Amino acid sequence: MATYKVGSIGEYIREQRKRAKVSLRQLAEATGVSNPYLSQIERGLRKPSAEILQQIAKGLRISAEALYVQAGILDDRDVDTDVQAAIRADVALSERQKQVLLDIYESFRREEGHDGEAAMPMTPPTKGEYR
Amino acid sequence: MATYKVGSIGEYIREQRKRAKVSLRQLAEATGVSNPYLSQIERGLRKPSAEILQQIAKGLRISAEALYVQAGILDDRDVDTDVQAAIRADVALSERQKQVLLDIYESFRREEGHDGEAAMPMTPPTKGEYR
DNA sequence: CAGGAGCGCTTGCAATAGCAAGCAGAGCGA
DNA sequence: TCGCTCTGCTTGCTATTGCAAGCGCTCCTG
Numbered sequence: 565m566a567t568y569k570v571g572s573i574g575e576y577i578r579e580q581r582k583r584a585k586v587s588l589r590q591l592a593e594a595t596g597v598s599n600p601y602l603s604q605i606e607r608g609l610r611k612p613s614a615e616i617l618q619q620i621a622k623g624l625r626i627s628a629e630a631l632y633v634q635a636g637i638l639d640d641r642d643v644d645t646d647v648q649a650a651i652r653a654d655v656a657l658s659e660r661q662k663q664v665l666l667d668i669y670e671s672f673r674r675e676e677g678h679d680g681e682a683a684m685p686m687t688p689p690t691k692g693e694y695r
Numbered sequence: 696m697a698t699y700k701v702g703s704i705g706e707y708i709r710e711q712r713k714r715a716k717v718s719l720r721q722l723a724e725a726t727g728v729s730n731p732y733l734s735q736i737e738r739g740l741r742k743p744s745a746e747i748l749q750q751i752a753k754g755l756r757i758s759a760e761a762l763y764v765q766a767g768i769l770d771d772r773d774v775d776t777d778v779q780a781a782i783r784a785d786v787a788l789s790e791r792q793k794q795v796l797l798d799i800y801e802s803f804r805r806e807e808g809h810d811g812e813a814a815m816p817m818t819p820p821t822k823g824e825y826r
Numbered sequence: 827c828a829g830g831a832g833c834g835c836t837t838g839c840a841a842t843a844g845c846a847a848g849c850a851g852a853g854c855g856a
Numbered sequence: 857t858c859g860c861t862c863t864g865c866t867t868g869c870t871a872t873t874g875c876a877a878g879c880g881c882t883c884c885t886g
Contacts, residue, residue, distance in 0.1 A: 599833095603835055603836095628769070629769070634786075649781075658803075718863065732843085734865055
């Protein structure tokens with residue numbers, strides 16, 4: 565959590581865009597947001613509205629919520645509880661399945677803070693790579 | 696859910712305000728948003744940003760997410776807690792962890808299709824109740 | 827070499843968000 | 857009656873968002 569700095573929405577968007585290997589112009593086309601404006605957003609010169617963020621998320625095929633969190637308009641905690649709440653609310657899952665998923669999710673969260681190496685030997689390098 | 700008509704954020708805010716029995720000026724004070732602007736929002740003359748919605752939610756002591764849904768910047772389904780979307784949006788999880796959870800979730804959904812009854816006789820009625 | 831394609835960025839502008847100052851109406855008390 | 861308080865709304869303004877037109881750079885091809 566504390567690893568992420570809310571407010572660097574531009575950096576985050578650029579990062580996701582590079583990860584997706586698309587140019588600004590390609591993203592502009594995919595999102596319907598102008599190329600210069602995307603550039604300005606990435607460089608922190610402009611502060612996009614939620615609607616623009618929504619479009620960008622769609623163009624990058626990522627969750628709009630992740631962008632909202634970065635932009636500070638959605639509380640990180642809300643997103644956190646969403647996974648647990650989502651699992652609990654999913655009527656397609658049996659209670660046992662829910663519990664399994666919740667356990668795994670929670671162990672992932674713990675290993676995030678404590679023992680990344682213990683549970684998943686491959687995870688640390690990937691994690692470091694991600695960040 | 697279906698009771699709400701996305702787009703009528705102004706009506707919704709007025710409704711909540713009346714429910715809370717506060718005047719526009721009182722809400723303005725509680726929210727830090729100007730009284731005239733609140734009036735304009737309520738009457739649909741202006742389209743408030745997410746930040747303003749956040750402030751209004753705080754002033755009305757309601758969930759910002761509920762306002763986002765009304766304003767159309769957050770998908771109702773997301774709030775309904777779609778598991779896959781929630782997992783993807785969880786910034787505390789690495790991409791690999793997300794993938795693991797998603798894979799497990801999806802396999803659970805598949806086994807649901809096959810042996811749902813066999814594994815958990817209670818599941819079907821609950822589903823029917825939801826829908 | 828020139829030209830074209832692709833890249834990200836600059837600039838000026840129109841539209842809109844959000845505000846301060848103030849208006850008009852209703853209700854109440856002296 | 858008048859004055860005050862409270863209410864919601866009008867209006868004009870500034871700051872900001874998002875865009876269109878275009879620039880400069882790099883790389884590649886004929």
